[in-house]
Amino acid sequence: MDDLLEQTWDVVIVGGGNAALCAAIEAAEAGRSVLMLECAPKPYRGGNSRHTRNFRCMHSGPLSVLTDTYGEDEYFDDLMRVTAGKTDEGLARMAIRHSESCLPWMEQHGVRFQPSLSGTLSLSRTNAFFLGGGKALVNAYYNTAADLGVQVIYEAHVTHIAIEGHQCTGLDVTITGQSHRISARTVILASGGFQGDVDWLARAWGPAARNFLIRGTPYNRGVVLADMLDQGAQSVGDPTQCHAVAIDGRAPKFDGGIVTRLDCVPFSVVVNRDAQRFYDEGEDVWPKRYAIWGRLVAAQPDQVAYSIIDAKSLKLFMPSVFPPEQADTIEELGEKMGLNGDALRETVDQFNAACRDGDFHPTELDGVATEGIEPPKTNWARPIDTPPFYGYSLRPGVTFTYLGLKVDAGARVQTPDGPLDNVWAAGEIMAGSIxxxxxxxxxxxxxxxVFGRIAGQEAASHAQ
Structure with missing residues (x-):
């Protein structure tokens, strides 16, 4: 350990997830000495990447497990739709274009893919699924990095990036209770957002944030992000914006991961604690709209909602990790879920009466919509009328926050006076740029x- 702490490294990477690993591999393949500082214990290494399951990829024809074509403009239009135009178009299009070459690079470095799973067929053209999920991807990259000579220190808590002028002169890190100063020619920051710090979430979102569940890693507490912002690095992104999805209300407070996500919303009616609907459940296909539901549920009383389906829809989405509540009547289901059963019955009856006949297609927009009811349901609007009935409680599940560090196309961290000379950022710590x-x-x-690879290449070139 002392040898690792006392030498001057070509590239020091703060973080241990996908972006950090991509940067480490690129820098090591360029012949540079690389040290990764991962604050999590080894069994929990990998940050939020442990919980991922796919990679969205542009391609001009069938590519690996991907079918057909997914072009730059369609990809960008999909991004514009979900962000309402709040993106840096130059960086976004660059990320999209680079994604096509990333998939074969990933395969060359140990990542294996599989065809889309049942319940995710709508993604077969756009998203490549990892065989074994995110944990398998993380382990594959760590094995590749080790073969390349990358060194890793776990439970290494970086507390300060020492910036003098436009240069990083060292990193302060605490390991097993002792403080150390590490020297580096270049530094890549890939330490994520601040979702693990509930107090920071509450300052950004208000007291309701204390009711949120953190489905991402608890080790991303924003320490390095705050340190850089305090030293004048330019920020990007809104502190009140985050990747928040509606997850199973029975999930753990931290680190529940992707298995706690519920994909039932498009085939359901969603009500709040007063048994009232509050948004169009069928607005778009789930991969494009699922992430809005965390914020929608967060705006409801007690930050809770309930998704109600019937027997017709139970097999149309990925199965849940916890079984749903089940009952033979809507009233009974409501009572089981802590709702007023009569009120829920009235809401469902009103919804059913507004449904119209149409050709139901669960994996694509089908235009099967309600009439004469607010809010409408604009796709997949079938009556909830076939027992048994099922229900899931929903709570906001935060994956990562969007406040981050501003970077340029070379992933270099920006200040009001220009870029830092030897500091780059990749992954969730800069994702708010896009x-x-x-x-x-x-x-x-x-x-x-994309940005992990760029940061690794750029840092390696600078370190030379």
């Missing part, structure tokens, strides 16, 4: 992979 709001399934991995 994700102003909303989310697109698999796009976080795209950002991390």
């Amino acid at each position: 994700l102003g709001q909303g989310y697109l399934a698999g796009f976080g991995m795209t950002i991390g992979t």
Whole structure:
């Protein structure tokens, strides 16, 4: 350990997830000495990347497990739709274009893919799924990095990036209770957002944030982000925006991961604690709209909602990790879920009466909509009328926050006086540059992979 702490490294990377690993591999392949500082214990290494399952990828024809074509303009239009235009178009299009070359690079470095799973067929053209999920991807990259000579220190808590002028002169890190100063020719910051710090969330969102569940890693507490902002690095993104999805209300407070996500919303009616609907459940296909539901539920009383389906829809989405509540009547289901059963019955009856006949297609926009009811349901609007009935409680689940560090196309960290000479950022710590709001399934991995690789290449060149 002392040898690792006392030498001057070509590249020091703060973080241990996808972006950090991509940067480490690129820098090591360029012949540079690389040290990764991962604050999590080894079994929990990998940050939010442990919980991912796919990578959104542009391609001009069938590519690996991807089918057909997914061009730059369509990809960008999908991003514009979910972000309402709040993105840096130059950086966004660069990430999209680079994604096509990233997929074969990932395969060359140990990542294996599989065809889309049942319940995710709508993604077969746009998203490549990892065989074994995010944990398998993380382990593959760590194995590749080790073969390249990358050194890793776990439970290494970086507390300060020493900036003098436009130069990083060292990093302060605490390991097993002792403080150390590490020297580096270049530094890559890939330590994520601040979702693990509930007090910071509450300052940004208000007291309601204390009711949120953190489905991402608890080790991303924003320490390095705050340190850099305090030293004048330019910020990007809104502190009140984050990747927040509606997850199972029975999930743990931290680190529940992707298995706690519920994909039932498009085939359901969603009500609040007063058994009232509050938004169009069928607005768009789930990969493009699922991330808005965390914020929608956060705005409801007690930050809770309930998704109600019937027997017709139970097999139309990925199965949940916890079984739903079940009952033979809507009233009974409501009572089981802590709702007023009669009120829920009235809401469902009103919804059913507004449904119209149409050709139901669960994996694409089908235009099967309600009439004469607010809010409308604009797709997949079938009556909830076939027992048994099922219900899930929903709570906001925060994956990562969008406040971050501003970077340029070379991933270099910016200040009001220009870029820092030897500091780059990749992954969630800079994703707010592209994700102003909303989310697109698999796009976080795209950002991390593209900018991680760029940061590693640029740092390696500078260190030479």
